[in-house]
């Protein structure tokens with residue numbers, strides 16, 4: 001899976017999104033029809049190869065004919081020649097002449113061009129290819145040939161055999177090493193099953209019931225303390241820092257010193273470093289060792305002091321009793337690493353979701369009005385001040401708010417789907433998928449299907465009210481992936497965002513881009529794109545306090 005978040009990147013770019021508030025509409029109705037009504041492009045393999053060779057010949061002629069011309073257009077046709085040659089050579093190298101009916105799209109020779117285009121702007125990458133090739137296409141993810149899909153037919157078929165597919169080999173090398181042998185994303189079979197059984201104890205309903213008042217107090221202090229004082233919010237930076245602290249508190253029972261917390265950013269950066277020789281990878285590895293040392297020492301101290309039954313150590317208590325596939329207790333080292341992996345898995349995802357929902361509500365004032373009204377009518381001032389909220393109350397009272405969060409996850413997808421390796425040549429949605437290809441059910445494709453999400457580019461939380469759209473199912477709305485490695489933490493993330501909105505609306509009426517801030521040069525945010533789409537740190541909102549509604 002492509003997860004984590006770089007600490008800082010200067011090459012942020014505008015995410016060309018579907019219509020989000022006033023951002024221009026990019027999906028046309030033509031595309032909606034063509035993309036989802038035809039799933040099989042029946043080009044035979046030989047035909048595909050011949051067509052590629054013909055294209056190359058045609059381009060070579062064009063190149064010869066234009067050697068005297070020096071304008072931009074001709075230079076770009078030369079670049080196209082290289083691109084198509086790469087595709088032809090790649091087809092030969094991978095022996096794809098043997099296969100019939102490969103999905104449309106390009107892999108190239110080593111997958112460089114596709115990989116870098118993806119890293120530059122994943123959501124745009126997916127949208128443009130869906131528009132061009134349909135909801136099943138081939139490309140390269142992290143230099144590996146991949147088939148990416150999101151049509152209902154492909155999803156249905158994929159679910160039948162996904163359980164047998166290995167995930168480990170599909171992950172980038174740096175990720176595999178830093179995710180460690182204890183990382184669930186690398187596991188399969190019995191070992192993975194045992195690991196997931198433990199997730200249920202720390203991310204299931206009874207765990208969320210336990211976490212709710214803790215989260216409420218942490219969020220109250222963040223909003224009523226920090227945000228109320230400065231009256232501004234950097235949805236990227238502030239939410240990320242808050243989530244990091246909150247998740248350390250929730251899972252480790254303490255917030256480490258700032259320099260240890262910061263290691264999480266280095267670790268994160270190392271996971272998706274471009275190679276093991278890169279400085280990011282070395283730093284990431286060192287950061288993991290430091291984090292591990294801190295968590296291990298803390299866990300052993302809490303246990304030695306007999307405090308594991310204290311409420312703040314709920315997570316550690318569960319893991320102190322966790323067993324592996326052989327029934328053996330987790331080692332202390334594994335408990336420490338698991339804690340780090342869980343905090344890492346959660347904090348940027350939850351922060352991205354907070355930021356996107358905050359921004360989308362600002363851009364859609366009619367939806368914001370409904371969320372605000374719901375938040376303000378659901379809990380008394382005493383309940384908010386004391387932080388004594390219950391999970392049941394949050395679930396039953398903040399239903400529209402939850403829809404607003406889910407719709408933000410759909411309109412502004414923050415992650416790709418999980419990556420699996422296809423071990424044998426097979427057919428998927430009528431296409432041939434050669435062995436060795438990465439297979440990925442991509443939520444971003446399914447989220448754009450107008451059969452399930454009419455006017456998919458619109459931010460419309462109502463569509464998640466069950467009575468409004470019974471057609472939404474886990475087969476078309478799967479922000480946390482699907483199958484064996486499906487995210488076990490989406491409910492925790494949604495809970496964190498609900499509580500955050502509850503407190504935000506209890507203090508503030510609305511917000512707007514803070515154009516007085518030094519680094520703001522546009523009313524719209526830029527985004528860090530990979531591996532999780534999140535609003536860039538520099539973007540800042542001015543919060544407008546509501547004086548009538550005193551919390």
Ligand code: HEM
Pocket residue numbers: 001184185186196203342343345346347349350353409414415416417418419479480481482483484485486487488489490492493494
């Ligand atoms: C909106 C927020 C989140 C999104 C969009 C998200 C997305 C994902 C995705 C796409 C996967 C990979 C699924 C696959 O390989 O098929 C995943 C796995 C995972 N996520 Fe999340 N996630 C979110 C929040 C969280 C939170 C809060 C946690 C809490 C600890 C968490 C923990 C995990 C874990 C442990 C896995 C690995 C599961 C396995 O390998 O069996 N995630 N997530």
